[in-house]
Amino acid sequence: MRSIPVNIGNKTIGGGSPILVQSMTKTDTRDIESTVNQILYLEEAGCDLIRVAVPDIESAEALPKIKSKIHIPLIADVHFDPLIAMESIKQGADKLRLNPSNIQDEEWIKRIALAAKERDIPIRVGTNLGSFKERPGNPVEALVKSALDEINLLESVNFGNIVVSIKTSDITLTVRANEKIAKLIQYPLHIGITEAGPKEESLVKSSAGIGHLLMEGIGDTIRYSITADPIEEVKAGLTLLRDLHLRGGGLEIVSCPTCGRCEINLFEIVERVKEDFKWVDIPVKVAIMGCVVNGPGEAADADIGLAGGRKSGVIFRNGKAVRIVKEEDLYSVFRDELKRFIESKE
Amino acid sequence: MRSIPVNIGNKTIGGGSPILVQSMTKTDTRDIESTVNQILYLEEAGCDLIRVAVPDIESAEALPKIKSKIHIPLIADVHFDPLIAMESIKQGADKLRLNPSNIQDEEWIKRIALAAKERDIPIRVGTNLGSFKERPGNPVEALVKSALDEINLLESVNFGNIVVSIKTSDITLTVRANEKIAKLIQYPLHIGITEAGPKEESLVKSSAGIGHLLMEGIGDTIRYSITADPIEEVKAGLTLLRDLHLRGGGLEIVSCPTCGRCEINLFEIVERVKEDFKWVDIPVKVAIMGCVVNGPGEAADADIGLAGGRKSGVIFRNGKAVRIVKEEDLYSVFRDELKRFIESKE
Numbered sequence: 001m002r003s004i005p006v007n008i009g010n011k012t013i014g015g016g017s018p019i020l021v022q023s024m025t026k027t028d029t030r031d032i033e034s035t036v037n038q039i040l041y042l043e044e045a046g047c048d049l050i051r052v053a054v055p056d057i058e059s060a061e062a063l064p065k066i067k068s069k070i071h072i073p074l075i076a077d078v079h080f081d082p083l084i085a086m087e088s089i090k091q092g093a094d095k096l097r098l099n100p101s102n103i104q105d106e107e108w109i110k111r112i113a114l115a116a117k118e119r120d121i122p123i124r125v126g127t128n129l130g131s132f133k134e135r136p137g138n139p140v141e142a143l144v145k146s147a148l149d150e151i152n153l154l155e156s157v158n159f160g161n162i163v164v165s166i167k168t169s170d171i172t173l174t175v176r177a178n179e180k181i182a183k184l185i186q187y188p189l190h191i192g193i194t195e196a197g198p199k200e201e202s203l204v205k206s207s208a209g210i211g212h213l214l215m216e217g218i219g220d221t222i223r224y225s226i227t228a229d230p231i232e233e234v235k236a237g238l239t240l241l242r243d244l245h246l247r248g249g250g251l252e253i254v255s256c257p258t259c260g261r262c263e264i265n266l267f268e269i270v271e272r273v274k275e276d277f278k279w280v281d282i283p284v285k286v287a288i289m290g291c292v293v294n295g296p297g298e299a300a301d302a303d304i305g306l307a308g309g310r311k312s313g314v315i316f317r318n319g320k321a322v323r324i325v326k327e328e329d330l331y332s333v334f335r336d337e338l339k340r341f342i343e344s345k346e
Numbered sequence: 347m348r349s350i351p352v353n354i355g356n357k358t359i360g361g362g363s364p365i366l367v368q369s370m371t372k373t374d375t376r377d378i379e380s381t382v383n384q385i386l387y388l389e390e391a392g393c394d395l396i397r398v399a400v401p402d403i404e405s406a407e408a409l410p411k412i413k414s415k416i417h418i419p420l421i422a423d424v425h426f427d428p429l430i431a432m433e434s435i436k437q438g439a440d441k442l443r444l445n446p447s448n449i450q451d452e453e454w455i456k457r458i459a460l461a462a463k464e465r466d467i468p469i470r471v472g473t474n475l476g477s478f479k480e481r482p483g484n485p486v487e488a489l490v491k492s493a494l495d496e497i498n499l500l501e502s503v504n505f506g507n508i509v510v511s512i513k514t515s516d517i518t519l520t521v522r523a524n525e526k527i528a529k530l531i532q533y534p535l536h537i538g539i540t541e542a543g544p545k546e547e548s549l550v551k552s553s554a555g556i557g558h559l560l561m562e563g564i565g566d567t568i569r570y571s572i573t574a575d576p577i578e579e580v581k582a583g584l585t586l587l588r589d590l591h592l593r594g595g596g597l598e599i600v601s602c603p604t605c606g607r608c609e610i611n612l613f614e615i616v617e618r619v620k621e622d623f624k625w626v627d628i629p630v631k632v633a634i635m636g637c638v639v640n641g642p643g644e645a646a647d648a649d650i651g652l653a654g655g656r657k658s659g660v661i662f663r664n665g666k667a668v669r670i671v672k673e674e675d676l677y678s679v680f681r682d683e684l685k686r687f688i689e690s691k692e
Contacts, residue, residue, distance in 0.1 A: 029606040053606030077605065079639050102639070130640030135647055169600045169644060171589050175561065195635065195644055197599040198616055200578075203549035204585045208557025215521065215558050227601040227616050227634075232546075239550045243517050253543040254515045255573040259423065260375040260399030270544055270573050288573075289541065293425050293448070294476030298515060298541055301481055 003188040003220050006122045006163055009073030009094040011048060013122075013163055014188025014220040019246050020048035021237035022190075022223045023230045024077065029059035029066075036069045038230065043072050045234045046249075046281075049221065051075040051097060060087035067092055075124070079131075082108035089115045095163070097124040100150040101131035109150070113159035122161040125150045128194055129168035139168065143177045144184070151185065162187045163221070167194035171209040178213050188220035195225060202226040207240055214244055242283075251280040254298050255288040262290030264308035269331050276335060282345050286338060287316070296321070304338045306330065317341070349534040349566050352468045352509055355419030355440040357394060359468075359509055360534025360566040365592050366394035367583035368536075368569045369576045370423065375405035375412075382415045384576065389418050391580045392595075392627070395567065397421040397443065406433035413438055421470070425477075428454035435461045441509070443470040446496040447477035455496070459505035468507040471496045474540055475514035485514065489523045490530070497531065508533045509567070513540035517555040524559050534566035541571060548572040549582055560590055588629075597626040600644050601634040608636030610654035615677050622681060628691050632684060633662070642667070650684045652676065663687070 005015025013020055023042055027034040029052045039050050054060050054076045067074045075095040076088035079102045088096060089112070096116060103109060116123050127147045129139055136142030143166045154162060164187050166177040174193055182189060193209040196202035206224045213219045222240070224233040241247035255270045256262070270288050277284075287302035289295035292309065296316070299305025305316035313330045315323045315337055325333045351361025359366055369388055373380040375398045385396050400406050400422045413420045421441040422434035425448045434442060435458070442462060449455060462469050473493045475485055482488030489512045500508060510533050512523040520539055528535060539555040542548035552570045559565045568586070570579040587593035601616045602608070616634050623630075633648035635641035638655070642662075645651025651662030659676045661669045661683055671679045 024603065024605050026604045026608070027606060035606075051605075055607050059606065099639070128640055128643075130635075130643035130647075132643055135643075171557070172561075172591060195600045195602045195633070195640065197601045198620055199546075200549060200581070201585055201599060203546060204553045204557075204582055205589045207550045207553035208561075208586060208589065211517070211554025212558045212561050215518075215554075225603045227603055227613060230603070233603065235546070236550055239547055240554060243551045243554065245518060253547060254541045255543045256541045257370065257571040257573055257576070257579065258372045259370050259397075260373060260381075260405065261401050262372070267573060274544055287541070289476075293445070294474055294541065297474075297476035297478055297481075301476075 002182065002186070002217060004186050006161060006188050008049065008122055011073055017220070019214070019219060019241055020221040021046065021234055021241065022049040022051060022221055023047050023233045024051040024053070024223070026230055029053055030062050032062050032065050035062070035066055039066070039070045039072070042230055042234055043070065045231050046238050047072060047234045049073050049075060051077050053077050054084055054088050055079070057084060057087055060084055060091050063088060063091040063093055079103070082112060085112045086115055089119055089121065093121065095122045095124060097126045098150070099126050099128060099131050100146045101128070101133070106153055109153050110157045113154045113157050116161065117159050120161070122163055123154065123159070124163040124165060124190060125154070127166045129173065130195060139173050140176045140180060143168070144180050147181060148184065151187070163190050164188070165190035165192070167192055169193060169195040171205060174209050175212055178218055179216065182218045189218060190221045190223065191219040192223040192225055197227060199226055199228045199232055203236055206236065211240060211244065214240070214246065248283045249281050250283065251277050252285045253288065254285065254302060256290045256294065258290045261293065262308055263310050264290065264313055264327050264330060266290045266308060269306070269334070272331055273338070277338065280342060282342065284342060304334065304341050306334050348528060348532065348563060350532050352507060352534050354395065354468055357419055363566070365560070365565060365587055366567040367392065367580055367587065368395040368397060368567055369393050369579040370397040370399070370569070372576055375399055376408050378408050378411050381408070381412055385412070385416045385418070388576055388580055389416065391577050392584050393418060393580045395419050395421060397423050399423050400430055400434050401425070403430060403433055406430055406437050409434060409437040409439055425449070428458060431458045432461055435465055435467065439467065441468045441470060443472045444496070445472050445474060445477050446492045447474065447479070452499055455499050456503045459500045459503050462507065463505050466507070468509055469500065469505070470509040470511060470536060471500070472511045473513070475519065476541060485519050486522045486526060489514070490526050493527060494530065497533070509536050510534070511536035511538070513538055515539060515541040517551060520555050521558055524564055525562065528564045535564060536567045536569065537565040538569040538571055543573060545572055545574045545578055552582065553586055557586060557590065560586070560592065594629045595627050596629065597623050598631045599634060600631065600648060602636045602640065604636045607639065608654055609656050610636065610659055610673050610676060612636045612654060615652070615680070618677055619684070623684065626688060628688065630688060650680065650687050652680050
């Protein structure tokens with residue numbers, strides 16, 4: 001096992017625990033109602049841990065009110081001001097994120113560590129290339145050194161309840177820095193590509209970076225950074241973990257891109273399945289395929305399958321063809337089979 | 347260098363050439379006008395190679411008419427029927443994709459190879475787990491064996507103009523099979539996760555799988571399989587290659603996810619930049635950041651940057667802050683700076 005376990009509220013990061021998906025609110029933390037509503041909506045989507053920005057004392061004071069209304073651990077994200085870090089701990093944050101680039105007073109960092117120790121909450125050493133005052137000549141070395149210096153400082157007051165992250169907006173730099181630090185420490189790693197951009201761009205960049213590290217066995221909690229509704233971050237994180245067989249759950253849709261062979265309206269069927277079955281949280285795999293080239297093969301590996309033919313389709317259940325259906329009835333028959341399958345599992 | 351080069355029309359796959367992005371039409375190949383229109387639209391988006399389904403002789407006969415109106419190599423995708431493969435070669439396809447699972451007559455495969463040799467066009471040995479008649483107990487071994495058997499057959503008639511692909515709808519299986527075959531052969535590899543599903547799901551699955559292989563140095567041409575408009579496949583492919591520094595070009599948007607610190611309408615600015623500058627094909631990097639935590643750092647690494655403040659923002663050019671602007675003018679000033687930067691590069 002690469003990492004030691006770190007407890008945060010009622011969850012555990014590292015030490016072989018399931019990899020956790022986290023996100024961050026995009027509301028003003030002082031606006032308790034909006035913040036709580038956003039967190040409840042993310043919880044419902046499967047978010048395991050939530051972080052909120054704490055840029056001032058008033059935001060720190062909002063933490064207990066937010067915490068009393070949510071069900072997942074609440075992480076305070078603090079920059080620049082050690083007094084806000086101290087206040088966030090006092091107000092009951094379940095974990096603190098500190099950025100080594102912008103709280104640099106060693107005595108203050110030690111005082112924060114002692115306060116966190118008293119409350120038994122972890123600190124994430126969250127290093128970010130964008131926070132460096134100047135771009136370092138060797139970013140990988142500089143990022144790892146920045147994280148290690150902060151870890152040494154925390155350890156100097158016997159604080160070891162640490163999670164570490166090193167992020168940049170570049171896949172290659174982020175991967176190299178994480179590979180390097182993973183060899184040097186046993187603390188759990190929080191991984192992600194930071195400032196990864198709009199939805200499509202971030203899904204590409206973040207999935208490549210986070211996916212590569214996870215396939216190397218690196219990463220205990222993940223965060224997709226997406227300039228969009230935070231539910232996209234949670235959905236993408238859960239999808240990646242499921243696709244890598246690191247977490248179960250939800251509807252996996254194997255569907256073909258379609259080509260000149262496809263004679264049914266496959267795009268529409270896939271959209272309807274996504275919409276009608278988005279509530280599914282047990283592991284179910286469906287195959288929705290346009291023709292006989294890969295259709296029967298993929299359907300054979302799915303719980304419920306559909307392979308298109310000439311204005312018609314074959315429905316598969318547990319890998320066996322069970323019915324041939326005209327195109328106009330294809331979706332309704334498939335939907336009923338899928339509903340029945342899901343009900344049989346519940 | 348892992349792979350030997352293979353020429354296809356006016357392009358080269360492998361041998362250290364830039365990694366090519368390919369897609370496949372979703373039109374009926376016999377419908378020449380729709381197929382040509384779709385290809386021209388994909389060319390415009392940056393598609394390097396295009397494949398069309400050839401399920402019948404009439405589709406094969408459409409190939410020269412399509413080819414005469416497009417500017418990128420045209421690949422014929424043939425399954426089941428060797429006569430269609432022979433006809434596609436005769437009609438001038440620039441490359442042939444054969445699936446070892448569904449044309450199994452050895453004499454026919456040799457005849458197809460000799461015909462391809464005469465025309466000097468390559469054959470892709472395109473193995474796909476979904477095409478297997480039965481799911482093999484050890485899919486990785488079975489996929490690699492299937493590809494190697496077909497390669498041996500082609501080589502037995504001195505045909506070596508080969509590209510190879512091994513695809514499944516599972517990231518881990520696909521990665522393992524490609525890692526294995528990459529050690530055994532020097533032919534260029536076409537990589538992708540097949541039947542990867544709707545847009546968001548495929549962006550996650552495909553980026554993780556293709557990205558991981560590319561970071562290991564495996565892959566000479568890539569295809570995103572997405573159940574959506576094929577332009578999404580091209581855009582995702584180009585984005586991934588740029589993000590991994592394997593190809594240049596286009597607008598890279600580094601933008602933060604926003605949080606409680608952000609006091610400007612960052613989502614809207616990012617959407618407007620995406621829309622107004624989607625035509626950009628030279629390499630340009632912008633940073634659009636909500637606050638001072640990482641804003642100045644990311645802006646310093648971008649050609650043009652923007653870091654939000656209290657209902658205002660700072661504009662950066664070549665890493666230097668040049669102007670403070672009120673929120674209502676932020677986008678127009680940023681847009682003008684970006685236009686000027688792009689014009690200066692053209």
